[in-house]
Amino acid sequence: MTADTAQSLARLAAERVDHRFKGLPPDADGLTVAELAGQRRNLFTGGFATPVLALSAERLEHNLKLMETYAARHGLAFAPHGKTSMAPQLFQRQIEHGAWGITLAVPHQVRVARAFGTRRVFLANELVDAAALRWIAAELAADPDFELVCYVDSVRGVELMDAALRDATRPVDVVVELAAGEGARTGVRTEAECAAVADAVAGTRTLRLVGVAGYEGEVPKADTERVTAWLRRLVALAADFDKAGRFSGLDEIVVSAGGSAWFDAVAEVFAEIPELSLPVLKLLRSGAYVSHDDGHYRKLTPFNRVPEEGALEPAFRLWTQVVSRPSAEQAFVNAGKRDAAYDLDLPFAQVIRRDGAERPATGVSVTALSDQHAWLATTPEADLEVGDWVGLGLSHPCTSFDKWQLIPVAEADGTVVDYVRTFF
Numbered sequence: 001m002t003a004d005t006a007q008s009l010a011r012l013a014a015e016r017v018d019h020r021f022k023g024l025p026p027d028a029d030g031l032t033v034a035e036l037a038g039q040r041r042n043l044f045t046g047g048f049a050t051p052v053l054a055l056s057a058e059r060l061e062h063n064l065k066l067m068e069t070y071a072a073r074h075g076l077a078f079a080p081h082g083k084t085s086m087a088p089q090l091f092q093r094q095i096e097h098g099a100w101g102i103t104l105a106v107p108h109q110v111r112v113a114r115a116f117g118t119r120r121v122f123l124a125n126e127l128v129d130a131a132a133l134r135w136i137a138a139e140l141a142a143d144p145d146f147e148l149v150c151y152v153d154s155v156r157g158v159e160l161m162d163a164a165l166r167d168a169t170r171p172v173d174v175v176v177e178l179a180a181g182e183g184a185r186t187g188v189r190t191e192a193e194c195a196a197v198a199d200a201v202a203g204t205r206t207l208r209l210v211g212v213a214g215y216e217g218e219v220p221k222a223d224t225e226r227v228t229a230w231l232r233r234l235v236a237l238a239a240d241f242d243k244a245g246r247f248s249g250l251d252e253i254v255v256s257a258g259g260s261a262w263f264d265a266v267a268e269v270f271a272e273i274p275e276l277s278l279p280v281l282k283l284l285r286s287g288a289y290v291s292h293d294d295g296h297y298r299k300l301t302p303f304n305r306v307p308e309e310g311a312l313e314p315a316f317r318l319w320t321q322v323v324s325r326p327s328a329e330q331a332f333v334n335a336g337k338r339d340a341a342y343d344l345d346l347p348f349a350q351v352i353r354r355d356g357a358e359r360p361a362t363g364v365s366v367t368a369l370s371d372q373h374a375w376l377a378t379t380p381e382a383d384l385e386v387g388d389w390v391g392l393g394l395s396h397p398c399t400s401f402d403k404w405q406l407i408p409v410a411e412a413d414g415t416v417v418d419y420v421r422t423f424f
Helices: 003-013 033-039 057-073 088-096 107-115 130-142 155-164 191-202 224-243 263-270 296-300
Strands: 052-056 102-104 120-126 147-152 172-177 207-213 253-257 280-284 316-327 330-333 348-354 357-360 364-369 374-378 389-393 406-410 416-421
Touching: 003 033, 003 088, 033 416, 052 057, 057 406, 088 102, 088 107, 088 416, 102 107, 107 120, 107 130, 130 147, 130 155, 130 172, 147 155, 147 207, 155 191, 155 207, 172 191, 191 207, 191 224, 207 224, 224 253, 224 263, 253 263, 263 280, 348 364
Parallel strands: 052 406, 102 120, 120 147, 147 172, 172 207, 207 253, 253 280
Antiparallel strands: 052 316, 316 330, 316 389, 330 374, 348 357, 348 389, 364 374, 406 416
């Protein structure tokens, strides 16, 4: 950890707890985050107010270690996508677990990462905003250890970048983004157009072409065969660019892909990359692994296809309280769209706590969300009363972190050992 990072994280620990942070004990107002963490309060008996989102300390550590091991086993560099958590404390833990750097999506996220000393950023997006480009140029000029790579996918984009960076003292490193297919998201559609974009980069002094990249998760009707075929196109593009001498003067060539659904295919195809004129930085960018989930990624994770490699564990649980039980078939808890991810799946009722005892949420399911309530359907076997705590599993971590500014990290017995600060 650099001195700048340590100082920035220390400032987070010195932040005062107050009304900004929902779910935290009201009697903790005025304490610093470090002081509150030092009290090691219990999530269930220490004054926390529902709803409250918690991260499992053990499962978080398990997931960090698993992806570190996976990347090393397959010879991959790892730049986990920071947009998932936007939590500098987790960025640092990911780096401590072997990450090359952090992937981000928009300039504001880069500003957050830089404020906490992140030295390597892969910006998995096109960047044509002049103000943001000038800020990045200033960061590069001020810190010779700062490295940033971003996408380009059009000649017009290259022209806009060049115009904004005309006074830059260091070139901005770029990779040509290969689109995942017709009708997919961003990226260059054909290899001929890729060459034209690369030529445009070569015609500037403000940009430097360092490789190729893309996102296989956008492959239309994605399956193993289609994703593998697209990844081989990406590798072939890198080889063609290298053969044409487009990477002369570099120390390494960047080839990057990898979301959270197909990183096994990325590992397999990147293992086939032929010997090029320079070493290849095979950069994986999966991000949702850090907390995993109980829905979308539980179903999609590549570890389902390669169970011998291990398994990620869902680390989030949203604790809510039954506030209304109007009928034998219905109940309401005090968390809704403001608190829980709902863009891919509704939350999942998992456990019920009453008088310190925890049991499965048998016969309880979430059927809808209002702003501040979850609608529960209950069968005759459901034992549920007003005042019970209900633990909900969540789907899609990228829209779970963003609803909570300060998240307790709790051990299995409920002891809260840390708090994760997010910046969205």
